[in-house]
Amino acid sequence: MGHLITVATCSLNQWALDFGGNLERILESIRIAKAKGAKLRVGPELEISGYGxxxxYLESDTYLHSWEVLAxxxxxxxxxxxxLDIGMPIMHKTVKxxxxxxxxxxxxxxxxxxxxLANDGNxxxxxxxTPWLPKKVEKxxxxxxxxxxxxxxxxxxxxxxxxxxxxxxGCETCEELFTPQSPHISMGLDGVEIFTNSSGSHHELRKLDTRIDLMKAATAKVGGIYLYANQQGCDGDRLYYDGxxxxxxxxxxxxxxxQFSLHDVEVVTATVDLEDVRSFRSRSASRGVQASHSEAYERQDVxxxxxxPHTDADIGIIPDKPRAPFYHTPEEEIALGPACWMWDYLRRSKTAGYFLPLSGGIxxxxxxxxxASMCRLVVxxxxxxxxxxxxDARRLAGGEDENYIPTDPAQFANQIFYTCYMGTSNSSDETRQRAKRLAEVIGSYHTDLNMDTVVSSIHGLFSLVTGKTPQYRIHGGSNTENLALQNIQARLRMLLAYLFAQLMPWCRSKEGGLLVLGSANVDESLRGYLTKYDCSSADINPIGAISKTDLKRFIAYARDEFKMEILDEFLDATPTAELEPITEDYVQSDEVDMGMSYSELSQYGRLRKVERCGPFSMFYKLIHEWGQHLRPTEVAAKVKRFFFYYSINRHKMTTITPSYHAEGYSPDDNRFDLRPFLYNASWKWQFSRIDRAAENMENSKDPGAASRSS
Structure with a gap:
């Protein structure tokens, strides 16, 4: 006869230091698990205090309040x-x-x-x-x-x-699943049949498959039942824990x-047969040999x-069957992950909504x-x-209507989302109209303004003080003048954004201010193609760690999924900052200004951060990828151009708007990307080494010759 058990694991939307709220969510998860017949419940990592x-964690208060919640x-x-498997920080013999x-x-x-312990990336x-020693036990x-x-x-x-x-x-905690010699191996050999893993694992595009592969591989190798619990939601930082x-x-x-949910508590249960674990393990004689030689764990008897219970009614309890894993596409992840994060941020910040400078660009x-996706999820x-x-929606948008329930995404957006087109004489009618039509489709409360008088007053002030009048490059000005005139517009937009964010609800007789949204993508931040303290300076940035390539795919997905035909116009438009005058012969282009394409930037970013390449190793990597259509000296020139601009603009990352973390090459300074912000931008030694290698390759007509000669 089988040994059927029902087990429960959960995803909780815990919030750092919200001890009261965290307690209620923990208790609710236990109540739900019990109602489903579970006798074992596993919760996320550090669920009592919140992971973030x-x-x-260096303060004694955090430990005191955690014990109070456990009490x-x-x-x-x-x-x-x-x-119950509960997560919390504990001080043992004055060590945390x-x-x-x-x-x-x-x-x-x-x-x-x-x-x-997890000690890389985020x-x-x-x-x-402090990490503990394997199999060591004290009082x-x-x-x-x-x-x-x-x-x-x-x-x-x-x-x-x-x-x-x-x-x-037996217990594992988050990172321990990812280590080469995970505890579940020795525990499984010593007869442990149920492994619990309590995690605080954040969302990153295309990351879920890594977790699933590890859990499937772990139990396929040692057998057993693996219960994975994870934090969910915005814990108080730029990370979104994706349950x-x-x-x-x-x-x-x-x-x-x-993976993405607006539920604060989600409990997953299954009924399984312990005999299936025992049968699975008995198929391998070599496992038995290893198990007989393994060092035993100290056991706590309960x-x-x-x-x-074994009764005639057991026939009505049916074990759950295996199922295929479910994955979201990257486009769906962009639609759901940042939207859930933004909803948590909005409702917990106690502000009245979001404000976005809407430029008409992608x-x-x-x-x-x-x-708009967030509003759809709320409805x-x-x-x-x-x-x-x-x-939460009633507090944000209901006003005096105590029975308000959001039923239409556009109507809800009109109450909590404000957009503004901030035009100048350099702006085109095409971008202005695109912004207006997009706002109408989404339902945002939209305003349209020209800020030429404000820009002109700044120009006039400078000319009055210095006696000099800077000109755009197209009018004969130098690069220095041209850049300064562009930056004036960009920085004024940031000032206006915060002015409007504070006062627009007041104009509609509403309480509170708005959170300003930034919209610089990860590739532009990596290259430094943004003005310091311009309209990319905001409260939060939902796309700050998403590549231009992924954003375009997301827009194509949203066009069809959300039935927003207007998005086609954005996909077809040439990316432009519209900070220089437009003439019959000239329209400013982002990729021309940057001197590199967005697809190239994505490759530079992954090589620099994910594959940990310096200039020379990046050059060699790209020779193999681009060598079929570019000469070695051309590849060298591209790599050197990237590292030069990356270096001179790195200081901008010290003030970059906190961005939803979605990409492994995010350049967030002191958060995810710990690199200097003052570089020797000539990279003299490194660039000289690249040049020698490129020349040797071209002279020998053999890309591998330089590496062999070095």
Whole structure:
């Protein structure tokens, strides 16, 4: 006879330091898990405090309040007749650890500290926590508030596992799944049948498949049931944690939660048969040999069973079957991820909405379309009866209507989304009309202005003070004059954006101010093709880590999915800043100004950050990719041009608007990309080495010759 168990994992929209809100979401997830018949519930990493506390983990308050929340959980009805895997920071012998706390029937079974800490990319866990040693176990002396509740003075603290009456449970935490020698390997060899993984894993385009592949590979190799829980939503930073809680068994997905959701609590359950794990493991004799030689884990015995009772009614309990994984396309990820992040940011910031300078170009168009996607999600969730979404939408857009429920995305957008076309004499009627028509389709509260008088007054002031009158390049001015005249317009747009963001709700007799949206894409930021403190300086930027190539694909997707035919006009338009005068012979072009294409910028970005290439190694990589249609000296010139402009503009990243993190080559300074902002932009040694290699290649007609000779 089988041993059927129902297990639960979840995605929670926790918020850093929101201890009260985090507690309620944890309790709600337990209530839902119980209602579905689960006896084991797993939650996200550091769910009590919220993952994104950063340097607040260095404060004793964070640990005190985390224990206070755990005390409330231990006293609750929800903690009874259940094994709970809860995440929180804990100080053990005056050292700080990222921990899992395993509870059963109102008592603490063990505290399991994280062994391998995430300390690259967006993560700095070694700044806050200390890694624990594998299989080391000590006593932890509980705070008096916990002793009073549980009657326990000490509990096991370390890398140990839980033995119930019918199975064995072991913990992994986030990064430990990604390490070469993951704990689930040794735990599986020692008989652990259920692995819990509590994560704080952020969304990045095309990243979900990595997680799924690792979980499938882990259980296909050692057998077992893998419960993956993840943080969800905006935790208080530019990261969006994309949920997608999962249950995987013996290499197959059994249950998968949503990746992007406006639900604060999402619980995923499955009924599985422990005998399937045992049968799966017994097929391999070599596994048995390795298991017999493996070092045993210390076990914490719990007189509790996860199995459904063996009765005649068992015939009605059916194990869940394997299913294929579900993936969103990158275009859908752009439509959903930033939209969910923006909704969290808006409702938690207590502001009245968003303001966007709408230029008529594809970048601001993409930003506006993401806001439209957000409005669509809100209306959809409201129609489904999501009480939290209705409450937040009512506060934002309902005014005095206590029964307001958003039913139309355009109507909702009109209440919370403001756009403005800020034109000058250099602006074209085409971009002005495109912006107006897009605003009409989305439903934003749109204004249109010319700022020539403001620009002229700045010109006049400079001429009055200096006696000099700068001219555009097309009128005979130098590059210095031309750039300065462009920057005046760009920076004035930032000033006007904040003025309008503060006062437009007031003009409509509404309370509060607006958050200003930026719309510079990741490639322009990487190249530095933006003015410091111009309209790219904003409160948040939904597209700041998305490439131009992906944005175009997103716009094509949204055109069809959202039935927005106006987006075709943006796809066909030439990208232009419209900061120089337009003549019969000249229209400013972004790619001409930059001296490189957007597709080239994407390649430079990935090589520089993801593949960790300096100038010379980037040159060699691109020789193999571009060598069929470019001479080595031409490739060399492109690489040197990129690194020169990247270097002289790197300082702009110190003030870049916080952007939704979506791409592995985001240049966010001091957040994701830790590189200098003052460079020797000549790169004399490196560029000389590239030049020698390129000349050798051309002289030998053999691209590999230079590397062999060096």
């Amino acid at each position: 506390c950063y340097d607040h 409330e959980i231990l006293k609750s009805e929800e903690a009874k007749d259940m094994i 650890y990222n921990c899992r706390v395993i509870l059963c029937n109102g008592k603490i079974v063990l505290i399991r500290p994280k062994i391998f 993560y700095r866990e070694l700044r806050f926590f 932890h002396y509980l705070p008096r508030m916990i002793q009073t509740i549980t009657g326990q003075f000490t509990v096991p603290f370390g890398d140990t596992v839980v033995s119930t009456l019918d199975t064995c449970i 997608c809680a999962m249950i995987v068994m013996n290499g197959d997905i059994i249950a998968q939660g949503s 007189g509790f069973s996860l199995s459904h 970048d601001s168009c993409a930003t506006a379309t993401i806001v 959809k969730e409201a129609a489904a009866g999501n009480k939290q979404v209705i409450e």
